[in-house]
Amino acid sequence: MKKILIIGATSAIAQEVAKIYAHEKAELVLWGRNTQMLDIIAQDLKVHGAAQVTNISHDLNDLDAHEKTVAQVWNQLQKVDVILLAHGVLGNQLEAENDLDELLQIITSNYISHVSLLTFLAQKMREQKSGTLAVISSVAGDRGKQSNYVYGSAKAGKTVFVDGLRNRLFTAGVHVINFKLGFVDTPMTKDFKKGPLWAKPNLVAQGIVKGIEAKKDTVYLPFFWRFIMLIIKSIPESIFKKLKM
Numbered sequence: 500m501k502k503i504l505i506i507g508a509t510s511a512i513a514q515e516v517a518k519i520y521a522h523e524k525a526e527l528v529l530w531g532r533n534t535q536m537l538d539i540i541a542q543d544l545k546v547h548g549a550a551q552v553t554n555i556s557h558d559l560n561d562l563d564a565h566e567k568t569v570a571q572v573w574n575q576l577q578k579v580d581v582i583l584l585a586h587g588v589l590g591n592q593l594e595a596e597n598d599l600d601e602l603l604q605i606i607t608s609n610y611i612s613h614v615s616l617l618t619f620l621a622q623k624m625r626e627q628k629s630g631t632l633a634v635i636s637s638v639a640g641d642r643g644k645q646s647n648y649v650y651g652s653a654k655a656g657k658t659v660f661v662d663g664l665r666n667r668l669f670t671a672g673v674h675v676i677n678f679k680l681g682f683v684d685t686p687m688t689k690d691f692k693k694g695p696l697w698a699k700p701n702l703v704a705q706g707i708v709k710g711i712e713a714k715k716d717t718v719y720l721p722f723f724w725r726f727i728m729l730i731i732k733s734i735p736e737s738i739f740k741k742l743k744m
């Protein structure tokens with residue numbers, strides 16, 4: 500039986516990933532901050548076939564709780580096969596340009612909390628010499644744009660951290676995957692006008708589980724974002740800065 504830890508478990512994408520593992524009769528630990536929503540998700544996962552579901556309710560930006568909570572998860576599961584880090588906030592770019600609180604909220608939610616968690620999780624995975632650490636990032640981290648460079652910089656920092664961690668844990672038998680997502684129709688993007696480039700969370704979740712099984716390193720989801728970002732990255736900065744993107 501697979502043992503799965505989902506961090507940021509109330510995310511629409513994370514919920515779809517959890518459902519796939521529930522169908523496989525996995526044991527799941529869900530970590531989020533919305534106790535009521537975690538309870539509803541846990542009930543639903545049991546209906547979908549999960550062997551057992553346990554909830555941990557903590558704000559993930561409470562960094563002081565990370566080490567203790569990670570130890571608590573290992574006390575319960577003994578060994579973890581897959582960990583998914585899914586939490587994040589889009590934040591308000593315009594506000595963050597003038598308001599330090601908003602800036603730090605975006606950076607802490609999308610970067611600092613992730614690297615803190617990954618540090619404690621990596622210690623445990625290294626000791627057990629197996630398992631997969633999967634992190635959700637964004638194509639926004641591939642190039643700084645004026646419309647969302649605060650969020651993008653947090654995702655970019657996470658990508659570099661995760662790449663380095665993958666290299667470090669390789670010899671220990673631990674796999675580390677970075678998922679770079681394009682536009683996904685979730686509560687995070689509820690105010691955006693949707694178009695042909697938008698994906699549904701269940702399709703993205705299937706890609707995440709497939710990527711984990713195939714032990715990929717970096718996965719763009721949907722796949723076509725790899726090519727879109729190749730084009731975007733190839734635009735010279737002298738032109739890019741005039742595009743108002």
Ligand SMILES: NC(=O)c1ccc[n+]([C@@H]2O[C@H](COP(=O)([O-])OP(=O)(O)OC[C@H]3O[C@@H](n4cnc5c(N)ncnc54)[C@H](OP(=O)(O)O)[C@@H]3O)[C@@H](O)[C@H]2O)c1
Nearest residue numbers: 509510511512532558559560586587637680682683685687
């Ligand atoms: N949707 C997209 O187009 C898109 C594109 C690229 C990357 N991503 C990334 O995909 C991941 C999942 O996002 P989503 O699209 O599934 O959006 P979502 O449904 O809004 O999920 C984001 C989740 O993060 C949780 N969260 C944020 N800060 C937290 C904190 N301090 N403590 C605990 N939980 C916290 C939220 O919990 P609450 O419900 O308690 O607020 C929410 O459940 C995020 O990392 C996002 O940046 C999304």
